[in-house]
Amino acid sequence: MDLSLDKFAKRLTLPPDLVLRWIREGKMPVYIKKGNICRFNKTVITKWAKQHNMLNSREKTNNIKDNQTEPQSLTTAMKTGNVLYNITGNNAETVLKEAVDKITTMPASLKPELYEKLMEREYIASTGVGKGVAIPHPRSPMLKTLKAPLITTCFLGKPIEFNAVDDKYVFILFILLSPTLPIHLQLLSELSFRLRDNNFITFLKSTPQPEKLFTELAEAEAKQDAANIF
DSSP, X not given: OEEEHHHHHHHTTXXXXXXXXXXXXXXXXXXXXXXXXXXXXXXXXXXXXXXTTOHHHHHHHTTSOGGGTSOOOHHHHXXXXXXXXXXXXXXXXXXXXXHHHHOSSSOGGGHHHHHHHHHHHHHHSOOEEETTEEOOOOSSOOTTTOSSOEEEEEEEEEEEOOOOTTOOOEEEEEEEEOSSHHHHHHHHHHHXXXXXXXXXXXXXXXXXXXXXXXXXXXXXXXXXXXHTOO
16 A cells, blocks of 8 residues: 555554654564555555554544644653752662652643553563663653653762663663653653763763753754754
């Protein structure tokens, strides 16, 4: 079956740029023909969508504003979430508890539920992605709680054991909260892409101030756009 990239992405309620990246990285069983025409087997892509919990995302996002399903700026999400320093604790439970308590962009009444959702995700599998970084996030979007996505950057007072994939101690958390699944996947992809850069990891270890961090991210996004990576 053939569809334009835009129509195919719309069926999955995902940003076209993200779909194109996944296709090029071999993460999605779809081929791109000349003119950005997607060729796919309906049975195969349906099975893939079920495995990645995509089929329910259409129902969840049908009634939200268009700008909530469009690509979001990683820098904007991080500015919205703010930056926290010297988060203390000896394990995932205590560090996440203090981080959630210090988040300024969420009402205090919702913080116990957020902490519970973050720990629920950690009990399933650690969000320690390697290189001293963890990306805690709830298992499902927070449509009723959030109007816009946010990423709260948390520099820890000392590295802690987080059961990360590479067994390295974690020195920084990026708490990722999104109102929809497509936005979550897009921002997770963007953040993961940045974290592949060892120079960026070294930069993070310098514990930069917010303005310097946001400038670094904005410049990286601008370079990516200019290079037309997508």
